[in-house]
Amino acid sequence: MKTVRLVCAAAIAAAFVPAAFANAPAGSAAPAFTLTDLAGKAVKLADFKGKTVVLEWHNFGCPFVQKHYRSGNMQALQKKYGGEVVWLAVNSTNAGHQDYMKPEALTKTLTDFGAAPAKYLMDEPGAVGLAYGAKTTPHMYVIDGTGKVVYNGAIDDNRSANPADVKGAKNYVAVALEDMKAGKPVSTPSTTPYGCTIKYK
Amino acid sequence: MSPTRLLPRLAAAAAFLAFAAQAAPVRTERVEAELHAEKAAAVAGKPATVGLRLKHDEHWHTYWKNPGDSGLPTKIKWTLPEGWTAGAFQWPHPERLPFGPLVNYGYSGETMLLAELTPPANAKPGPVTITGDADWLVCSDVCIPEKASLRLEFAVAEGDPAPRSGETARFAKARASVPARTEGWKAESTMAGGLLTVRFVPPEGAVAPGKAFFFPDRESFIEPAAPQSLTRDGGGFRLAVKLAQPELKDIGTVAGVIVTEGAWPDLPGRKAVEIAAPLVASFPAPAAALPVPDAPAPAGSGGSLAAALAFAFLGGILLNLMPCVFPVLGIKVMGFVRHAHGDSRALWMQGVVFSAGVLVSFLVLAGLLLALRAGGAQLGWGFQLQSPAFVTLLAALFFLMALNLFGVFEWGGFAQSMTSNVSAQGRYADAFLAGVLATLVATPCTAPFMGAAVGFTLAQPAAISLAVFAMLGVGMALPVLALSLFPGALKRLPRPGPWMETFKQVMAFPLFATVVWLAWVLGAQAGNDAVMMLLAGLLLLALAAWIYGRWAHSESLLRFVFAGAIAAAGLWLAWPHGALAPGTAQASVPRAGEVPWQAWSPEKLAELRAAGTPVFVDFTAAWCVTCQVNKRVALNREEVVKAFADRGVVPLKADWTNHDPRITAALAELGRNALPVYAFYAPGAAQPKLLPEVLTASIVVDELSRLPAPKQAAVPATPKN
Numbered sequence: 001m002k003t004v005r006l007v008c009a010a011a012i013a014a015a016f017v018p019a020a021f022a023n024a025p026a027g028s029a030a031p032a033f034t035l036t037d038l039a040g041k042a043v044k045l046a047d048f049k050g051k052t053v054v055l056e057w058h059n060f061g062c063p064f065v066q067k068h069y070r071s072g073n074m075q076a077l078q079k080k081y082g083g084e085v086v087w088l089a090v091n092s093t094n095a096g097h098q099d100y101m102k103p104e105a106l107t108k109t110l111t112d113f114g115a116a117p118a119k120y121l122m123d124e125p126g127a128v129g130l131a132y133g134a135k136t137t138p139h140m141y142v143i144d145g146t147g148k149v150v151y152n153g154a155i156d157d158n159r160s161a162n163p164a165d166v167k168g169a170k171n172y173v174a175v176a177l178e179d180m181k182a183g184k185p186v187s188t189p190s191t192t193p194y195g196c197t198i199k200y201k
Numbered sequence: 202m203s204p205t206r207l208l209p210r211l212a213a214a215a216a217f218l219a220f221a222a223q224a225a226p227v228r229t230e231r232v233e234a235e236l237h238a239e240k241a242a243a244v245a246g247k248p249a250t251v252g253l254r255l256k257h258d259e260h261w262h263t264y265w266k267n268p269g270d271s272g273l274p275t276k277i278k279w280t281l282p283e284g285w286t287a288g289a290f291q292w293p294h295p296e297r298l299p300f301g302p303l304v305n306y307g308y309s310g311e312t313m314l315l316a317e318l319t320p321p322a323n324a325k326p327g328p329v330t331i332t333g334d335a336d337w338l339v340c341s342d343v344c345i346p347e348k349a350s351l352r353l354e355f356a357v358a359e360g361d362p363a364p365r366s367g368e369t370a371r372f373a374k375a376r377a378s379v380p381a382r383t384e385g386w387k388a389e390s391t392m393a394g395g396l397l398t399v400r401f402v403p404p405e406g407a408v409a410p411g412k413a414f415f416f417p418d419r420e421s422f423i424e425p426a427a428p429q430s431l432t433r434d435g436g437g438f439r440l441a442v443k444l445a446q447p448e449l450k451d452i453g454t455v456a457g458v459i460v461t462e463g464a465w466p467d468l469p470g471r472k473a474v475e476i477a478a479p480l481v482a483s484f485p486a487p488a489a490a491l492p493v494p495d496a497p498a499p500a501g502s503g504g505s506l507a508a509a510l511a512f513a514f515l516g517g518i519l520l521n522l523m524p525c526v527f528p529v530l531g532i533k534v535m536g537f538v539r540h541a542h543g544d545s546r547a548l549w550m551q552g553v554v555f556s557a558g559v560l561v562s563f564l565v566l567a568g569l570l571l572a573l574r575a576g577g578a579q580l581g582w583g584f585q586l587q588s589p590a591f592v593t594l595l596a597a598l599f600f601l602m603a604l605n606l607f608g609v610f611e612w613g614g615f616a617q618s619m620t621s622n623v624s625a626q627g628r629y630a631d632a633f634l635a636g637v638l639a640t641l642v643a644t645p646c647t648a649p650f651m652g653a654a655v656g657f658t659l660a661q662p663a664a665i666s667l668a669v670f671a672m673l674g675v676g677m678a679l680p681v682l683a684l685s686l687f688p689g690a691l692k693r694l695p696r697p698g699p700w701m702e703t704f705k706q707v708m709a710f711p712l713f714a715t716v717v718w719l720a721w722v723l724g725a726q727a728g729n730d731a732v733m734m735l736l737a738g739l740l741l742l743a744l745a746a747w748i749y750g751r752w753a754h755s756e757s758l759l760r761f762v763f764a765g766a767i768a769a770a771g772l773w774l775a776w777p778h779g780a781l782a783p784g785t786a787q788a789s790v791p792r793a794g795e796v797p798w799q800a801w802s803p804e805k806l807a808e809l810r811a812a813g814t815p816v817f818v819d820f821t822a823a824w825c826v827t828c829q830v831n832k833r834v835a836l837n838r839e840e841v842v843k844a845f846a847d848r849g850v851v852p853l854k855a856d857w858t859n860h861d862p863r864i865t866a867a868l869a870e871l872g873r874n875a876l877p878v879y880a881f882y883a884p885g886a887a888q889p890k891l892l893p894e895v896l897t898a899s900i901v902v903d904e905l906s907r908l909p910a911p912k913q914a915a916v917p918a919t920p921k922n
Contacts, residue, residue: 025446063346099343135303136271159273161338161346190447192421196344197271200301 023133026152026189030143031131035090035121038103043088043119045143052085052180054173055141056117056155057129059091060109061099062137062196063161069113071163073171074138074155078116081177089117092129094201100124126200136195142176142186151176153191226254227349231261231339236331236351237313239372241365242358246322248288251353252313252375253277253335260341262309265295267418269305269425272344275314275337282329284321291315293378294460294473295416297425300342304426306416313375324357331355380458380473383465386437388478390455397423397444399455399478402437403466409437410461415476417457421445432870433490454479490872506665513655513669517676520643551632552685556678558636563674564667566640571663587860589727589777592824593735595641596719597772600739601746603712606705609743610750636678642715643677655875725823725858727777738775741767795837796845801855803863806882813884815850815908817901820868820878822857827894828877835896844905850881883908 024031030053034044045053056074059065068074078087093100101109106120123129132141142151151172158169176186226235233256243249255263255275264272279287292314295306318331336348385404390397403409413431417423427443440459455478465471604610655669716739724732745768752760799805801818809816819836821828835841845852857864857876868874871891879892881904892900 023446027447061343063344097342130302190421193271194273195271197300197303197305197340199342200303 024131024141024149024152025133026149026186028149030141030147030149031128033128033131035123035128037119037121038107040103043121045147048086049147050145052145052177053143054081054085054087054177055132055143056087056089057092057134057137057139057198058089058120059093059099059137059196059199060101060106061093064195065137067161067163068138068155068166069115071166072114073166075114075116077171077174081174082116082118084181085177086119087117089115089120090123090128090134091121092123092126092134093199094126095124096201097199099199126198129198129200134193134198136193137198138195139193139198140173142173142180144180150180150186151189153188154193154195157191159194224351224353226256227351229339229347229349230345231258231341232256232263232337232347232349234335234349234351236333236353237368237371238353238355239364239368240362242356242362243318243320243324244359244362245320245324245326245357248317248319249355250315250372251318251331251355252315252372253290253333253351254311254313254371255308255337256311257309257339260309261339262298262305262307262341263312263337263339264305264307265416266290266292267295267306267416267420268338269298269307269420270300270303272305272307272340273338273346275335277314277316277333277335279318280332280334281318282320282324282331284324285329286319288317288319291317291379293375294380294458296460297414299426300340302426305340306425312378313371315372315375315379320357326357326359328354328356377470378473380460380475381465381468381471383467383474383476386474386476388476389481389484390478391481391483392444392448392452395444395446395448396441397455398439398441398484399459399476400434400437400439400484401459401476401478402435405436407436407466410465412462413438413440414460415440415442415457416460417455419449419452419456422449422452422455432487433872435488435490439484439487452480486866487869489869489874506668509669510672513672514676517673518679520673520677521680547628549685551628552682554629554632555636555639555685556675556682558633559640559678560636560671560674561633562637562640563670563677567667567670571666587726587822587824587858589723589731592719592723592726593738593775593777596716596723596735597739597742597775598638599712599716599719600742603709603716604743604746606709606712608702608706608750610746611753639677640674655873719824722823722858723777725856731777734777735775738771738773741771741774745771796842796852798852798854801853801864803867806853809851809853810882810884815848815884815905816853816882817845817850817905818853818855818878818880818882818889820855820857820864820873820876820880822876824858825876831877831879831896835898835901838898841898841901844902848905848908850905850908881905 030045032045034042037043060069065074081087091101091106103122110117110120121128134141138155140151140153140155141149144150153172155173156166156169156171158165172188172191175188179186224236224238226233228234233254235254237252237254239250239252253275257263264274266274268274275290277290279285281287293308293312295308298305298307298309320329331353333351333353334348335351336346338344338346383403387402388399390399392398399415401409401413411431411433414429415423422445424443424445429440429442432439432441455476457476458473459476460473462472465474468474655673720732720735723735745764745766748760748767749764798819806816806818819828821832823829844850855861855864855867857868865874868878871878871880871889873891877894877896879896879901880889881892882889890904892904
């Protein structure tokens with residue numbers, strides 16, 4: 001009886017959650033996607049089967065993203081792990097928002113910052129972000145070679161927008177990638193992401 | 202905001218502070234911030250309340266301690282004189298801040314976060330300077346991390362420091378927005394199936410507000426954007442909300458804040474309360490909902506005991522007009538006709554005794570219902586008709602009464618008023634039994650006003666419950682009582698004579714009709730064979746009655762032996778052997794021109810609502826006569842059938858003919874315990890709309906036509922606010 005009622009209530013509740021907003025918690029299969037990169041070329045998640053993939057939700061207009069780029073933290077990670085993992089930055093900012101940048105402008109800014117993601121993917125109007133349940137910029141995901149999400153959450157444990165706070169913070173993505181390299185399960189598979197709300201449509 | 206822009210402002214603020222006695226607001230890009238002290242000074246060793254006031258630019262907001270989907274809580278670092286200590290923020294209750302598909306928790310407009318600062322016991326009187334370095338994230342459609350160094354020129358004083366004009370009201374308002382602690386409320390929670398359910402029930406007699414929203418203290422615990430489905434549970438409620446994935450594993454007690462639109466019964470002016478709900482394995486079955494004082498009351502529901510009593514009284518009177526009671530009433534009135542021209546005292550005594558019979562049986566039935574419910578049985582009003590055995594007995598009784606009216610036989614001892622010369626005691630016994638009978642057959646009928654009163658009363662303490670049922674009885678007995686007290690109307694009828702015999706025989710037909718109906722009820726409950734056995738049993742009863750009547754003047758004992766043996770055989774034959782499983786009764790094959798009902802189940806309803814499909818649920822039972830009447834005069838009418846089809850409304854039938862605890866529970870959630878109940882779930886509506894107990898085609902059509910015209914792929918409403 002109780003289970004029936006709960007299932008009933010859950011189904012009713014689920015009916016009200018905006019249809020598109022899903023989730024990809026650690027341990028679940030990473031939702032497949034095809035997006036275009038800054039050159040307009042299609043990029044599929046499936047292209048990287050067998051490799052570790054890092055997804056970084058990105059928006060240069062966000063002070064929290066700026067924290068990790070002005071401090072050089074994100075670029076350093078991208079370069080350090082770029083040889084072994086596929087680092088994909090994803091931008092889900094809607095085209096009507098003041099933070100939205102066109103691919104050309106993004107290419108220039110990325111170069112200015114010395115950013116080195118393998119690909120920078122345009123997710124306008126946000127379907128992939130919604131499928132992953134991405135909430136903030138940055139919001140980080142690590143996907144293993146079998147296509148399973150092994151980390152979902154914040155970039156580090158210091159929830160500030162101050163570039164000075166990068167030093168001394170525990171970087172969860174680096175920890176996850178090191179755990180994987182050592183053949184261990186990821187020690188902290190999920191955290192609460194922090195940053196600016198993603199500017200979905 | 203960049204430091205280059207912030208510094209000149211801070212410098213300006215500091216310069217201003219040098220001239221100010223207290224504090225001065227600091228203006229950042231999107232916020233005005235200021236420290237306030239409630240009183241002019243603190244007292245050594247005692248906490249003094251201060252507040253960080255944040256006034257946001259329009260469309261900008263800062264965050265609660267749990268910011269929801271994104272955002273950061275406001276922080277402050279105090280720099281205090283030697284020996285002082287600072288308490289944590291007392292957070293005002295948050296509001297939901299939807300942003301696209303996400304929801305954050307925080308504050309817009311002006312808010313004040315309170316904190317207590319305590320000077321040491323040995324603090325010397327004199328001025329002190331308090332500094333608070335506050336930082337916060339302020340967002341509209343973009344976010345800006347801001348900070349301000351705030352100064353408060355404060356003091357330590359001896360004795361009671363004076364309140365400061367302007368600050369007293371400000372602090373009172375801030376305190377009222379801090380979630381209150383409630384006394385005597387029971388809070389508990391469960392986590393199952395990806396869902397958190399918090400149960401919050403007030404002490405007896407109190408009723409919680411009708412709308413509520415739960416904000417958990419912990420981040421990443423629930424989905425902030427998920428709707429929270431509220432169901433009533435006695436005076437309280439249950440809130441169910443989707444858990445965030447992955448589920449937090451270290452939850453022992455669910456802590457948070459419940460914010461309402463109404464006021465809490467014991468906390469005037471407070472919208473928010475703190476709760477700490479220990480995680481339990483399961484909840485007890487929900488109690489029937491009490492009407493919520495500040496919510497729009499459902500049609501016909503009473504907000505108080507007085508209203509429930511009034512509704513019960515009205516419902517009782519109207520019960521007399523319902524098709525269940527009418528035949529019994531006919532017999533009673535006929536009895537009155539016989540005596541209308543005779544002794545008026547005997548007449549009103551009969552009326553009083555009849556009323557007593559009604560009243561006593563209402564109380565006994567209600568007492569039985571309450572006792573069984575207290576024992577955990579999921580029963581509702583009219584429950585005795587869910588028993589095939591009871592239906593069989595009632596059919597047998599009615600059948601015998603009809604034969605008696607036909608003159609096939611006369612009762613022997615106790616209930617002889619149908620014959621002309623009987624003792625006064627016999628007449629009274631008959632009047633009392635007529636009252637009992639009228640009540641027993643009345644229960645499958647729900648009159649207007651009655652459903653809400655019965656639903657209300659079953660959640661009340663027993664004394665109140667019984668009072669409401671007694672009122673129902675008083676209402677039902679009243680018309681007959683009035684006739685017996687004022688027999689003027691009856692006197693217009695002809696004097697007793699041979700016409701009485703004709704009238705008596707005519708009255709047998711409504712009784713036979715009732716037997717036909719009961720046979721149909723039994724068929725729905727126990728199948729075709731049971732009806733066959735009932736009819737065969739009735740045949741034997743008829744034979745027994747005939748023998749008993751035919752040789753009424755015989756002194757031989759054989760008359761009793763034969764009649765008794767055959768009657769017993771008849772009852773044995775008719776006795777039903779178990780009901781069909783719930784849901785298998787009434788295999789409903791929709792006929793052309795009828796509403797294509799589908800079988801109700803909680804899962805089916807949830808599935809349809811999840812798909813955004815409008816749903817109409819008919820809570821019905823074969824023994825519910827009002828239900829059958831509504832089906833004929835409203836639900837199966839051409840325009841109604843067409844409206845269902847045109848609007849894409851899925852009709853579900855919840856059949857309570859046999860005992861089904863799922864239906865009892867579903868009714869309880871709607872605050873009902875008697876049939877019929879018609880619940881219409883519009884797409885996206887959190888609560889169903891209950892239609893009146895007595896339906897007309899136009900009521901249904903009007904309700905359905907409020908839906909947007911022809912059905913498209915229905916899209917669930919997204920709560921974007």
